Amino acid sequence: MGKPGGDPPFPYGSLGKHVGGRHYRRGVAKRNLLLTPVLEWYARCARELPWREPGATPWSILVSEIMLQQTPVVRVLPVWTEWMERWPTPAALAAEPPGEAVRHWGRLGYPRRALNLHACARAVTELHGGRVPADHATLLTLPGVGEYTAAAVASFAFGGRHAVLDTNVRRVLARAVRGEEYPPKATTAAERVLAESLLPGPEDAPVWAVAVMELGALVCTARAPRCADCPIRDRCAWRLAGKPPYEGPARRGQTYAGTDRQCRGRLLAVLREAHGPVPKAALDSVWDEPVQRERALDGLVADGLAEVLDDGTYRLPGGPPARPPGTG
DNA sequence: GAGCCGTGGAC
């Protein structure tokens, strides 16, 4: 079986410790002029995050990526740490009922990701010999793993060469290359082509990916970019154009109060914090509007985030915690 | 492709 979580042939933890490209950038292909300044900046300014350390396993990196979907790093850190202590391998999580993943998801948001991660653990255990797949196409078959996450895991856990196109990278490229303040609402083919064209050689591709993401997260931020601290400010098309404001349709517009989402969140919080099945009255007490409440509750059950018992009580799916022998 | 899926911090 090998080491828990699998042996990463590529150490994510070494990403910040070299500024590479010595060979490839001498090649004839169109050079990525952003590569050297971004890599140097990353070596100097990258955050120290536990999933980037040398001891990180493919499993721990996969967990971090899914937790980080639409969720800030500072909120992921404590939950990721607890998960890694509790479930250091896919097999450890796979041995639990899915409800335990949901319970220990806490308030990270989008709790179906907890269910996805549990399903990932079982798929890895039952279909892939207990090891997180290294191949991008195989990663894509895992629940909750889409284009971005597959590229990120293949790149950061296994050293693959992929365009890793998250919201940070899209924003950096929109500004630096296209000269626009924000990228389009949905990822376009043009963005993928651009990201592919900027990919350095195999040796540098993973560092480049994490470095551009980090630049977007720390410097080239959505609201108040710190252009004075930017390693590519002299090449940034948007800054050189005088930072023209975003033109286009409003990019958001979702209220939250009173939505089904808020209702689902309230209901699930009750189940998470309970240590056993809860009577329906306990759920009724956290949301006044009955039609919406029933719809939301049915939705949670349909999504596999809750289940009804024969006596009409509700709980997280799959029963109580599985206690190891002798610890009850 | 648009809408949906949580939560909390910043401004």
Add this chain to the structure above:
DNA sequence: TGTCCAAGGCT
């Protein structure tokens, strides 16, 4: 206060 945003994915 309300709005925007945070390492997306799925239907």
